[in-house]
Amino acid sequence: MKTVYDFMVKDRSGNEVSLSEYSGKVLLVVNTATGCGFTPHYEPLEKMYKELRHKGFEILDFPCNQFANQAPGDEEEIHQFCKLKFGTEFPQFAKIDVNGDDAEPLFAWLATEKPFAGFGKGIKNAALNKFADMNNKKFGDKAYIKWNFTKFLIDRNGNVISRFEPTEKMDDVRKAVEEL
Numbered sequence: 001m002k003t004v005y006d007f008m009v010k011d012r013s014g015n016e017v018s019l020s021e022y023s024g025k026v027l028l029v030v031n032t033a034t035g036c037g038f039t040p041h042y043e044p045l046e047k048m049y050k051e052l053r054h055k056g057f058e059i060l061d062f063p064c065n066q067f068a069n070q071a072p073g074d075e076e077e078i079h080q081f082c083k084l085k086f087g088t089e090f091p092q093f094a095k096i097d098v099n100g101d102d103a104e105p106l107f108a109w110l111a112t113e114k115p116f117a118g119f120g121k122g123i124k125n126a127a128l129n130k131f132a133d134m135n136n137k138k139f140g141d142k143a144y145i146k147w148n149f150t151k152f153l154i155d156r157n158g159n160v161i162s163r164f165e166p167t168e169k170m171d172d173v174r175k176a177v178e179e180l
Helices: 039-055 075-086 105-113 123-142 170-179
Strands: 008-010 016-018 026-032 057-063 151-154 160-164
Touching: 026 039, 026 105, 026 170, 039 057, 039 075, 039 170, 057 075, 105 160, 151 170, 160 170
Parallel strands: 026 057
Antiparallel strands: 008 016, 026 151, 151 160
């Protein structure tokens, strides 16, 4: 059975990194963007990271520009924005695609393990769903991720436990992390 530890990714400098380096830790894998309405998620993510990393928790940040071009900078520009605006210290990896033929294999696997189940109820969620559907139409059956700040929770054995859409409350994400 495949786990997150079977994947190689690139760090923001372009170096290959085996996710087996995170073996035994609780992981939150997130696709991010610096110009998105959900960009303020960086704040509770960093707070959670600072408070829980000593217990074996890591956040793995993968910038992506596939959603309305909301992460247009290069890796260094994105990194500097996150450090200066939100004080982020968790690992940030190379900018990737999460959908389409060039989708990062890690995200294709994550989304297969925990497929999209909706943004939830309410007018804002319905509007986001409509916008996401229009944006992702070009990816067809390879539209794995619906929007920025989709989060995947991984247990200490490398298994995908939960998927959190950006519309879900960060308190709920934190509670799930703390349970692991």
